[in-house]
Amino acid sequence: MRQLSFMEATLEALSEEMARDATIFVLGEGIGQRGGNFRTTVGLYDKYGPERLRDTPICERGFVGLACGAAMTGTRPVVDFMFLDFVLDALGEMINQIAKMQYMSSGRLKMPLLLRGCGGVGHAAATHHSTAGYPLFMHFPGFRVVVPSSPADAKGLLKTALRCDDPVLFLEHKSLLSLKGPVPDGEHLVPFGQARVVREGSSVTVVAVGIMVPRTLKAMESLAADGISVELIDPRTLAPLDIDTILASVRKTGRLLIADETFAPCGVGAEIAAQVMEGGFDDLDAPIRRLHGLHAPTPYSPPLEKAVVPDADAVARAIRDLHAE
Amino acid sequence: MRQLSFMEATLEALSEEMARDATIFVLGEGIGQRGGNFRTTVGLYDKYGPERLRDTPICERGFVGLACGAAMTGTRPVVDFMFLDFVLDALGEMINQIAKMQYMSSGRLKMPLLLRGCGGVGHAAATHHSTAGYPLFMHFPGFRVVVPSSPADAKGLLKTALRCDDPVLFLEHKSLLSLKGPVPDGEHLVPFGQARVVREGSSVTVVAVGIMVPRTLKAMESLAADGISVELIDPRTLAPLDIDTILASVRKTGRLLIADETFAPCGVGAEIAAQVMEGGFDDLDAPIRRLHGLHAPTPYSPPLEKAVVPDADAVARAIRDLHAE
Amino acid sequence: MTPATPPPLTLYRQMLRIRRCEEALVKAHGRGLIHGACHTYVGQEAVAVGVCAWLRRDDVVFSTHRGHGHALAKGVSCRELVAELFGRATGCSRGRGGSMHLFAPEVGLMGTSGIVGPCVLQAAGAGYSFKLLKSDRVGVAFFGDGAVNNGAFHEGLNMASIWKLPSLFVCENNQYATEVPFRYAAGNPSVASRGAAYAMPGIAVDGNDVFAVGEAAREATRRARSGEGPTLIECQTYRTRPHAEGMGDFTYRTREEVEEWKTRDPIRRWRERLVAEGTAQEAELTRVDAEVQDEVDDAVRFAEASAWPDPATACDHVYSV
Amino acid sequence: MTPATPPPLTLYRQMLRIRRCEEALVKAHGRGLIHGACHTYVGQEAVAVGVCAWLRRDDVVFSTHRGHGHALAKGVSCRELVAELFGRATGCSRGRGGSMHLFAPEVGLMGTSGIVGPCVLQAAGAGYSFKLLKSDRVGVAFFGDGAVNNGAFHEGLNMASIWKLPSLFVCENNQYATEVPFRYAAGNPSVASRGAAYAMPGIAVDGNDVFAVGEAAREATRRARSGEGPTLIECQTYRTRPHAEGMGDFTYRTREEVEEWKTRDPIRRWRERLVAEGTAQEAELTRVDAEVQDEVDDAVRFAEASAWPDPATACDHVYSV
Numbered sequence A, B: 001m002r003q004l005s006f007m008e009a010t011l012e013a014l015s016e017e018m019a020r021d022a023t024i025f026v027l028g029e030g031i032g033q034r035g036g037n038f039r040t041t042v043g044l045y046d047k048y049g050p051e052r053l054r055d056t057p058i059c060e061r062g063f064v065g066l067a068c069g070a071a072m073t074g075t076r077p078v079v080d081f082m083f084l085d086f087v088l089d090a091l092g093e094m095i096n097q098i099a100k101m102q103y104m105s106s107g108r109l110k111m112p113l114l115l116r117g118c119g120g121v122g123h124a125a126a127t128h129h130s131t132a133g134y135p136l137f138m139h140f141p142g143f144r145v146v147v148p149s150s151p152a153d154a155k156g157l158l159k160t161a162l163r164c165d166d167p168v169l170f171l172e173h174k175s176l177l178s179l180k181g182p183v184p185d186g187e188h189l190v191p192f193g194q195a196r197v198v199r200e201g202s203s204v205t206v207v208a209v210g211i212m213v214p215r216t217l218k219a220m221e222s223l224a225a226d227g228i229s230v231e232l233i234d235p236r237t238l239a240p241l242d243i244d245t246i247l248a249s250v251r252k253t254g255r256l257l258i259a260d261e262t263f264a265p266c267g268v269g270a271e272i273a274a275q276v277m278e279g280g281f282d283d284l285d286a287p288i289r290r291l292h293g294l295h296a297p298t299p300y301s302p303p304l305e306k307a308v309v310p311d312a313d314a315v316a317r318a319i320r321d322l323h324a325e
Numbered sequence C, D: 001m002t003p004a005t006p007p008p009l010t011l012y013r014q015m016l017r018i019r020r021c022e023e024a025l026v027k028a029h030g031r032g033l034i035h036g037a038c039h040t041y042v043g044q045e046a047v048a049v050g051v052c053a054w055l056r057r058d059d060v061v062f063s064t065h066r067g068h069g070h071a072l073a074k075g076v077s078c079r080e081l082v083a084e085l086f087g088r089a090t091g092c093s094r095g096r097g098g099s100m101h102l103f104a105p106e107v108g109l110m111g112t113s114g115i116v117g118p119c120v121l122q123a124a125g126a127g128y129s130f131k132l133l134k135s136d137r138v139g140v141a142f143f144g145d146g147a148v149n150n151g152a153f154h155e156g157l158n159m160a161s162i163w164k165l166p167s168l169f170v171c172e173n174n175q176y177a178t179e180v181p182f183r184y185a186a187g188n189p190s191v192a193s194r195g196a197a198y199a200m201p202g203i204a205v206d207g208n209d210v211f212a213v214g215e216a217a218r219e220a221t222r223r224a225r226s227g228e229g230p231t232l233i234e235c236q237t238y239r240t241r242p243h244a245e246g247m248g249d250f251t252y253r254t255r256e257e258v259e260e261w262k263t264r265d266p267i268r269r270w271r272e273r274l275v276a277e278g279t280a281q282e283a284e285l286t287r288v289d290a291e292v293q294d295e296v297d298d299a300v301r302f303a304e305a306s307a308w309p310d311p312a313t314a315c316d317h318v319y320s321v
């Protein structure tokens, strides 16, 4: 199959859906003629013009709130926010308005709104260009949360997001953008709420989020030698979360590690651990372990930045420790 | 000891600290002459004047950001935001700025800033006057999170907050405000990071957050009869979290229920469950259970509102079920 | 297509319907039938009615915590409004919203809100949709003077201006935000003059004169429908009841000020004008008074007799599927 | 107490220090010594220097992603700046911040920022502190034209105005936000005129004329220190390098436009004026040129020789204790 990068895969998905659905338009800084800071809209301006590829002033709250009103009145806005950090100024609109409109209108309004951009640590981008923050979108009711780890999933999930009537947060890790992988062309849709078993294994289950999937694959190279057979699961969407696939795996392995780059407290690891404990307590042969980034704002200097992020070695260590428990 | 309501207790704490520290000033809507929507500043305007009790325009992001700059330059702002819902428009300032200034300045700046107001469901206040949201302040590094359940703790914790150099979120449940209880006068300080064992017990540990403490006490009345001995723990501060007291209790009871009114996903229950699993796995005789509000925006109509909140009966049921496991 | 000029008597009926409805809600609040907050629109009726007179059913309105008047003027029935405040399944929001969360998208009421500010952005968003869809519909935001100092006003008006969106920004300057005077909260006491910061026409009108408000709305909707862009309208008005039912008054404003404004009652003024100009006969008006009172009484009976929502539905519609 | 009128030669030295420092950073960026983004201040030097000339060490500055010039003008050494961008423990932020997070509170640099907007609010907050503490210090925000359309500008200026805070709001209107022209992004092309929306003096100056900027800052700081309130200053200027190092140019603006602005180089203009007016001799100026170059070369050597931060400290100072 042809190899595409994350960027190429999501651009293809957006381009195909914009051709299919004339109500889709994109809002963001530099997503017009410029084609997006992360090349998310390259070539689309010439095809679809300024109204559907709308460069915005620097008013994140404003254009997110505008997108809310647009989604309520017959169009499908895509907010291309670059880095999640920037759009934190719009959390009020997201939590109070966007996430609640369907409920408060008893389903008479829909909220077909996509929030997409980058999150995650890397490239010495420092503390205002590194936030992931998806746990808070899992906490508040109303959002769909998508964190892809492969170009194929990125395309298939973005297309699903662009046909979904709920607000979707689609978050890509900046270090994955140029990663290449096989991507089916045309009508390739990945449904929400279905985890992907990346590797089957028998001794330890690892649930890895986003960039932690390739890092775990790397870690696994060194583990096979020691006969540690890892079952790697990529939830792909965190809301809805496919807990059944995780529970089934834990039933088999009895051991679970959740690997997530962002913060631990009230994070993805905590939620998955709590659900597995509730649904699979008797299957557990060892405590569920969490591997997260350190609980500090992201520093700039490479040695500091490296220290706050769990890399492949950290994953390998965590798996070994868990396997030994 | 004299009995004070929550409101009287926190007003006393604020009044005492403002007398002690001339750099404290309060920002909010109606906190001047009016004395605050929840009577949080009654009488203080006449004592301290408009500069220290500053009525603001309706610009939550603005005055939270202003408070950030003030805290960096020698004063101690108190943001009295009424309902947490209102101040969600300021999350960008809180997460990107307030929580990070000490870290980014390598400790050369302090952030003595108190964010205080109401959260929680009740009185048919509906979806824009019911948000608690503290899990997100636990998730991001840099905040102290205080959720008192008694007037005495409210006073002691608020005084500690007003002497703390970190940003503090102090969240009161509106249904607790008029609750009365014994309150020591004068210099009564409750340190952060020390849970309170409200009742000792032997068969089930319940960690209850804020308003769930009185609800659990009510539930316990019906349980004693059935010989279910509950150890009730109020963490009082969620960041820092006194996990040791919780672990010690679980070591004794082998059973843990976390009762929290707000949402479950990536919430307080998940975090405590994950930590207890990590630190006390072998002490557990049954899966840790979580009791939270339903995962929906808060509806207005009393029968609907009642349905989304865990009341004393729900707590009693949850304890019985866990005890039977 | 622009709506026909609204019959003067219809404007009278609509304003009166709002007034009588609010009076009924005040009584009901006293009887404990209303559960949450209740912000009445008494004194400001000319704004909602004057603006909505120039809106079509398919135009959309985004409103505030003080939105009963906007809901009624846009076409929500008294029954649906009162039932909503009573928390019944027959309410316009099925009992989920109450006073501050009135939803009736089928008549273009896209929601009132418990948060000050967002309606401005959402009305710009509706304008964006209508422009993209090549329709001549308009998006309208009603908001108070308190919202003018909020960033949403700044960001929303700027975007609407640079993109020439078919949106109306109607500020109801009743001079107070809860108990804080606008003259204290805003560096510049004129709302209309702020249009200049966004190169948007900003006009000030007597918000207690339904005709004056209507003329401003007529021109603003014409501009919007014909692609000339948004308009900011400052309606200078006053709420003659406390900020919310159950709250005090006269600590932050004087009885005299309130009484003085009562003499400018928009409904009485319009009634007198209709009679003076011979547009309507006393008899007709008296008949309308009676009909409106019946309508409101019926709405209260209907609401009280209505069923409560089923608790089992508490989690419905969080997601579309 | 107002600082003494800055010696013309000092202004020259400071502007040149910024320019040479940026040039060194550009080279270093090419050599891969700078890890994150690097937004240079080339072309805008007169703004930081002209404003900071009227600030005392204990006045405070809140800046943006393009803050190297503000840091140097406020008193951060070239060594500390370059070392920070190199990510070394000797940097002004101990290597934690990089180009967009420069902190040196000891000289009143309260932080540059990767987020557009907050500096406006924080400068108002500093003004609030100083007013409450009865000090005559001032809080200054430097921000770009891009921030003008952000709600923080609206909310911050309004609060500063109604509370008469000793704050300066210095907008560096370099006409583009990344690649988006201000004339596209803002309904009203004048920043200074927006002062009117907040009843705040708003003045526009030639941002490439260090004397003109200084005169505006002199009056604004005088107003602030004497309790007369805040001032909005629009400095019309231009960045003659791409938005950030490594980024392209000329897709959104023409070579001609850039070349035209280079002829208004604030440093050359000031140098020529000093010579023309006989304020400085060619020889002195040449000596300054050499001294500044040495200072910058030394800073680069210092930075390269500096140690990396210890990974074990990565979680220090998240909390005060």
Ligand SMILES: Cc1ncc(C[n+]2csc(CCOP(=O)(O)OP(=O)(O)O)c2C)c(N)n1
Pocket (backbone or CB within 6 Å): B029, B058, B060, B086, B087, B089, C065, C066, C114, C115, C116, C117, C143, C144, C145, C146, C147, C174, C176, C177, C178, C243
């Ligand atoms: C963001 C936000 N902050 C605070 C509040 C609390 N609040 C409710 S109404 C109100 C006053 C609004 O004043 P104005 O906009 O003038 O409308 P009016 O009540 O005068 O009609 C305030 C502060 C809120 N609802 N939302």
Ligand SMILES: Cc1ncc(C[n+]2csc(CCOP(=O)(O)OP(=O)(O)O)c2C)c(N)n1
Pocket (backbone or CB within 6 Å): A029, A058, A060, A086, A087, A089, D065, D066, D114, D115, D116, D117, D143, D144, D145, D146, D147, D174, D176, D177, D178, D243
């Ligand atoms: C809230 C926010 N949104 C977007 C960005 C991305 N960004 C960084 S610099 C910039 C342009 C800023 O333009 P301007 O304020 O004019 O400053 P200049 O770069 O021209 O000096 C943008 C959009 C950001 N840093 N913060």
Ligand SMILES: [Mg+2]
Pocket (backbone or CB within 6 Å): C144, C145, C146, C172, C173, C174, C175, C176, C177, C178
């Ligand atoms: Mg008002």
Ligand SMILES: [Mg+2]
Pocket (backbone or CB within 6 Å): D144, D145, D146, D172, D173, D174, D175, D176, D177, D178
């Ligand atoms: Mg600019």
